[in-house]
Amino acid sequence: MMKYLAILGSTGSIGTQALEVVQAHQDKFRVIGLSAGSNLTVLKKQIATFSPKIVSVRSKDLAEKLRTEVRSDVKIVYGEEGLIEVATQDDVDFVITALVGSIGLKPTIKAIEANKQIGLANKETLVSGGHLVMELAKQYDVPIIPIDSEHSAIYQSLNGEKNTQVNRIILTASGGPFRNKSREDLKNVTIADALKHPNWTMGAKITIDSATMMNKGLEVIEAHWLFQMPYEKIDVMIHPESIIHSMVEYIDRAIIAQLGTPDMKVPIQYAISYPDRLNLNIDALDLTQIGALHFFKPDLERFPSLKMAYQTGKEGGTMPTVLNAANEVVVGAFLQGKVPFMEIESIIDAILGQHQKVKHPSIEEIMEADRWARVATSTLIKSKGW
Ligand SMILES: NC(=O)C1=CN([C@@H]2O[C@H](COP(=O)(O)OP(=O)(O)OC[C@H]3O[C@@H](n4cnc5c(N)ncnc54)[C@H](OP(=O)(O)O)[C@@H]3O)[C@@H](O)[C@H]2O)C=CC1
Ligand SMILES: CC(=O)[C@@H](O)[C@H](O)COP(=O)(O)O
Numbered sequence: 435m436m437k438y439l440a441i442l443g444s445t446g447s448i449g450t451q452a453l454e455v456v457q458a459h460q461d462k463f464r465v466i467g468l469s470a471g472s473n474l475t476v477l478k479k480q481i482a483t484f485s486p487k488i489v490s491v492r493s494k495d496l497a498e499k500l501r502t503e504v505r506s507d508v509k510i511v512y513g514e515e516g517l518i519e520v521a522t523q524d525d526v527d528f529v530i531t532a533l534v535g536s537i538g539l540k541p542t543i544k545a546i547e548a549n550k551q552i553g554l555a556n557k558e559t560l561v562s563g564g565h566l567v568m569e570l571a572k573q574y575d576v577p578i579i580p581i582d583s584e585h586s587a588i589y590q591s592l593n594g595e596k597n598t599q600v601n602r603i604i605l606t607a608s609g610g611p612f613r614n615k616s617r618e619d620l621k622n623v624t625i626a627d628a629l630k631h632p633n634w635t636m637g638a639k640i641t642i643d644s645a646t647m648m649n650k651g652l653e654v655i656e657a658h659w660l661f662q663m664p665y666e667k668i669d670v671m672i673h674p675e676s677i678i679h680s681m682v683e684y685i686d687r688a689i690i691a692q693l694g695t696p697d698m699k700v701p702i703q704y705a706i707s708y709p710d711r712l713n714l715n716i717d718a719l720d721l722t723q724i725g726a727l728h729f730f731k732p733d734l735e736r737f738p739s740l741k742m743a744y745q746t747g748k749e750g751g752t753m754p755t756v757l758n759a760a761n762e763v764v765v766g767a768f769l770q771g772k773v774p775f776m777e778i779e780s781i782i783d784a785i786l787g788q789h790q791k792v793k794h795p796s797i798e799e800i801m802e803a804d805r806w807a808r809v810a811t812s813t814l815i816k817s818k819g820w
């Protein structure tokens with residue numbers, strides 16, 4: 435049966451790979467909606483190839499510019515309302531959320547309320563408002579199928595098993611580009627160094643998160659919500675080769691893992707075609723070529739972001755919302771050369787310390803905490819004068 439898709443963040447790393455999968459399986463998928471931020475060059479090519487009915491861009495100006503450059507039968511919308519309109523189109527069955535940042539939260543909520551299935555790459559949505567998203571998904575009986583590679587691996591390893599039989603979830607982490615650097619070495623790293631992920635080619639924000647290991651911290655919170663697991667049952671293991679994408683240990687101590695070459699097309703195809711799988715024209719994993727896989731315990735003093743995410747996740751309420759928003763702002767500032775790499779964590783820690791937690795936040799309180807954290811983080815960065 436044909437599946438009708440909307441892709442939020444179609445011009446990014448996940449969005450473009452999702453479209454590659456779709457293009458190779460045109461008999462199964464039809465693209466109804468796309469959304470970009472400001473990359474009109476890529477978006478125009480996607481419009482020409484996939485003929486969506488509706489596309490959204492970041493701002494009114496960009497929407498007006500695009501309107502003069504594409505076919506008049508494509509509806510062009512913009513901003514958060516535009517994202518929501520794309521995600522809730524009547525004929526869409528499945529929404530791929532591949533936006534970066536908590537901007538994805540509201541459109542995801544609206545898509546669930548419109549009974550759309552969700553393929554979720556946008557982890558910040560669950561970090562910021564995980565309790566709301568999961569409650570709604572349950573209420574509307576809408577599946578949230580992870581695209582993040584670790585969570586897809588867990589989803590695949592859990593397939594058919596009961597949650598109550600799980601002893602722990604083991605998230606693997608590459609350790610990022612600075613896995614072997616001391617805190618002292620980190621004082622001299624550059625933006626270019628931080629953007630060199632050892633195993634994955636991804637968008638800039640998640641690549642910096644991998645370098646601080648905040649990515650793994652966000653993924654711990656993401657796993658807590660997706661799999662309804664207490665934090666005590668979520669472990670992180672450094673695995674530099676990124677071949678085992680994550681594993682589940684059951685109460686009988688059996689461990690089930692998902693392995694593969696690091697290629698996001700695997701979790702993307704799994705999410706969009708679940709419960710079936712699609713043929714992918716990618717390299718097969720040859721363990722005899724790899725020879726050895728390695729595993730280490732993460733050093734939480736060496737990677738304070740991971741420790742901070744566990745603590746913040748356990749505190750709950752609006753604390754993870756603030757962690758996420760502060761991280762988004764400070765990573766953006768790092769990428770503009772305004773914050774030294776070593777100070778990313780101290781800024782987030784300071785903002786968490788200033789926040790008055792709301793225990794059981796509504797969507798409005800989540801949005802307010804997100805706004806507050808963004809202003810507080812920008813103000814703190816400016817005051818430092820780096
Ligand atoms: N890349 C990867 O391999 C993986 C990514 N993820 C997660 O997937 C999500 C996407 O990551 P990735 O693809 O790497 O990110 P990219 O930065 O490559 O892409 C982000 C997408 O979001 C769009 N966008 C950004 N800001 C806005 C905005 N304000 N309004 C509308 N659109 C916006 C961008 O548009 P434009 O470029 O046109 O401005 C782009 O289409 C993240 O949450 C990430 O953590 C998870 C696992 C792996
Ligand atoms: C591909 C993917 O899912 C990323 O989240 C990746 O796992 C990042 O690598 P790290 O393990 O270095 O955070």
Ligand SMILES: [Mn+2]
Binds near residue numbers: 582583584585653
């Ligand atoms: Mn991941």
